[in-house]
Amino acid sequence: MTRMNYGTAIRAAFMHLLDHHPEVFVIGQGLWAKWYVGNSMTDLDKLYGVDRIMDSPVSESACTGAAVGASLCGYRPIVVHPRVDFMLYAMDAMVNQAAKWSHMVGGQAHPAVTIRGIVNRGGEQGAQHSQALHAWFAHVPGLRVVMPATPADARDLLIASVLCDDPVLYIDDRWLYDLEDDLPPVVERPLELEGPELLRDGSDITLVGSSYTTQQCLAAANGLAERGISAAVVDLRVINPLRAEPIIASVRKTGRLLAVDGGWRTCGLAGEVIARVAEAVHPAELRALPRRLTLPDAPAPTSKPLERIYYTLVDDIVTAAADLVKEAAR
Amino acid sequence: MTRDFPYRELGTLSDPEQHLSALAISGRDTERLLRQLRDMLLIRRVEEKIGDMVTAGMIVCPCHLGIGQEAVAVGVSEHLRATDRVFGAHRSHSHYLALGGGVYPLLAEVLGKLDGCSKGMGGSMHLHDPAHGLLGTVPIVAGTVSLAVGAALAARKDGGDSLAVAYFGDGAAEEGVVHEAMNLAAAWRLPVLFVCENNLFSSHLHISLRQPSDRVARFAEAHRMSAMTIDGNDLLAVSDATASLVAGIRRGEGPAFLEALTYRWRGHVGPREDLDVGVNRGSDLALWKRRDPIRRLADALREAESLQEETWQAMDRAVLEEVETAWRRADAAPYPDESALLDWVYAGGAAK
Numbered sequence A: 001m002t003r004m005n006y007g008t009a010i011r012a013a014f015m016h017l018l019d020h021h022p023e024v025f026v027i028g029q030g031l032w033a034k035w036y037v038g039n040s041m042t043d044l045d046k047l048y049g050v051d052r053i054m055d056s057p058v059s060e061s062a063c064t065g066a067a068v069g070a071s072l073c074g075y076r077p078i079v080v081h082p083r084v085d086f087m088l089y090a091m092d093a094m095v096n097q098a099a100k101w102s103h104m105v106g107g108q109a110h111p112a113v114t115i116r117g118i119v120n121r122g123g124e125q126g127a128q129h130s131q132a133l134h135a136w137f138a139h140v141p142g143l144r145v146v147m148p149a150t151p152a153d154a155r156d157l158l159i160a161s162v163l164c165d166d167p168v169l170y171i172d173d174r175w176l177y178d179l180e181d182d183l184p185p186v187v188e189r190p191l192e193l194e195g196p197e198l199l200r201d202g203s204d205i206t207l208v209g210s211s212y213t214t215q216q217c218l219a220a221a222n223g224l225a226e227r228g229i230s231a232a233v234v235d236l237r238v239i240n241p242l243r244a245e246p247i248i249a250s251v252r253k254t255g256r257l258l259a260v261d262g263g264w265r266t267c268g269l270a271g272e273v274i275a276r277v278a279e280a281v282h283p284a285e286l287r288a289l290p291r292r293l294t295l296p297d298a299p300a301p302t303s304k305p306l307e308r309i310y311y312t313l314v315d316d317i318v319t320a321a322a323d324l325v326k327e328a329a330r
Numbered sequence B: 001m002t003r004d005f006p007y008r009e010l011g012t013l014s015d016p017e018q019h020l021s022a023l024a025i026s027g028r029d030t031e032r033l034l035r036q037l038r039d040m041l042l043i044r045r046v047e048e049k050i051g052d053m054v055t056a057g058m059i060v061c062p063c064h065l066g067i068g069q070e071a072v073a074v075g076v077s078e079h080l081r082a083t084d085r086v087f088g089a090h091r092s093h094s095h096y097l098a099l100g101g102g103v104y105p106l107l108a109e110v111l112g113k114l115d116g117c118s119k120g121m122g123g124s125m126h127l128h129d130p131a132h133g134l135l136g137t138v139p140i141v142a143g144t145v146s147l148a149v150g151a152a153l154a155a156r157k158d159g160g161d162s163l164a165v166a167y168f169g170d171g172a173a174e175e176g177v178v179h180e181a182m183n184l185a186a187a188w189r190l191p192v193l194f195v196c197e198n199n200l201f202s203s204h205l206h207i208s209l210r211q212p213s214d215r216v217a218r219f220a221e222a223h224r225m226s227a228m229t230i231d232g233n234d235l236l237a238v239s240d241a242t243a244s245l246v247a248g249i250r251r252g253e254g255p256a257f258l259e260a261l262t263y264r265w266r267g268h269v270g271p272r273e274d275l276d277v278g279v280n281r282g283s284d285l286a287l288w289k290r291r292d293p294i295r296r297l298a299d300a301l302r303e304a305e306s307l308q309e310e311t312w313q314a315m316d317r318a319v320l321e322e323v324e325t326a327w328r329r330a331d332a333a334p335y336p337d338e339s340a341l342l343d344w345v346y347a348g349g350a351a352k
């Protein structure tokens, strides 16, 4: 076991990939400067050389397209976008090109590219430096979308993403970087086998989260336990393709669902989770109407008091879950 | 930290040991120069105050300071009117202030207060002051360059001789949209002035590590538009170049490009002189500080005996007092109401 935090676990994944897979290289902004990517890539340029760790001009679109192109020629490039917001310039390469390629050419070629988009928010950064747009990308067939919530997943899902033959969007969240855990040695596992996992079992309510909101759900489950409420927590991990069975199984047991997401409400991931449950679980099996906690449908503000009410807190999850459990059985 | 690259085309402009002397001001309007000196000083003192308040923990939003680059905005704005349409980026305090934006609404904005120029909803990176022609500044690199082209299109539809200005950096020139925007403006002969503040850096990377040439105006030539590359720390050079480019645009000759060579004294973001992005520009920074745009104009006025030491001191005291007064007021001002979060999402009020 090795003690790591989420950030150093990502770095360990890069090292594993660069050590064992010569076809892996990395392009992105800030790769030679600690500031952009926290502690997740420190000194990789010095260890592996600037030809494999390529800091780039401010050219998200071309860098991403170039990675897609190289992936069609036998390489497994990783493109790093220090903020999901900046990655929007790369939309065409990701959505029109990489995601469609295999299907458009009859399954004869696969862009094995990984795009790493970092969610970096709070600190009064405002509307263009705060976004969590995973739901958009999960909407696109052909693009796998991965959102690790734990240090182990931060490492192992990055490795699985890069070794996967499909294009993968791997989204990590700066709010998780200090989270620590003891990690076993790396085992390479196919991404196709990865999906939502029950992290904690419970009998009164199912909390579903991804990335940072999974950690919030775990903390909320502790708070709920103090109030005598037994909450299960499902961590989504891979949101496209989304395998809903573990969520459905848990909701069948608890009869209640609270979906928590770090994105907006309308057409968001929490809505998708609720829809999957609604399609599979008969209303008679439910003890309360499903609920979701998301960001309000507004851009991120900069003003201190507005930022305070903008983001979901663990207490909000505890309150919403307790309310759901209190609701009269239907 | 820098790399030898094939096209070091800026000559002495990128050499901090050149262009250090006092400006040649003979024959210029002294009153105007004194006003511009004060404008540059105000920008510097406001940004120093913002930097100090970031250090003190009073300001939280990311602040990109342009200390050292004041001559560009002041020299350009001299030739603009309130009916022109100006767009900026993440490092735009100077653009806002040089157009006549108030110190109080700027400081209120960085504090997230309702009296801020964006009602406290944007902070340092999202400034808005249409009364003075500033339609917006945003931190997505190159995000407003095409918007400026659209504002130029609107200006032409309106008739008259208003123009648009797009301020951006040498890093922004690496975004594809800048080239699309320049082509569009040139193909449609739109009244827009592209102003590239080339400070040789995009966060931690020197231009030699990002582009094959250090001269950004080469792109303007490719798009067949008038372009000038000048010393951006020389107020008169900025002003004269802008005057001639703006005159051409207002005559209907299509877009033009001004590249102003300059250098930021602080780190990429925040108040520290350097190291914020893991780079130490040490000796270069010390050299560039000697090419101070304010000092070079002040020295010239002193040599011409148009600026006495007491006048200079009094000017600085008045500027500092203005900044302090605005700060105290901004600090005491109220935040927006919580309802603002949803009220300003759509034009019709609270989002349903």
Ligand SMILES: Cc1ncc(C[n+]2csc(CCOP(=O)(O)OP(=O)(O)O)c2C)c(N)n1
Binding pocket: A029, A058, A060, A085, A086, A089, B090, B091, B139, B140, B141, B168, B169, B170, B171, B172, B173, B199, B201, B202, B203, B268
């Ligand atoms: C689309 C996008 N990519 C990357 C960034 C991160 N970033 C912010 S400012 C900046 C440097 C831009 O350099 P330049 O245009 O030269 O402006 P300067 O900072 O020198 O004023 C970068 C890379 C961003 N804000 N937006």
Ligand SMILES: [Mg+2]
Binding pocket: B169, B170, B171, B197, B198, B199, B200, B201, B202, B203
């Ligand atoms: Mg620059």
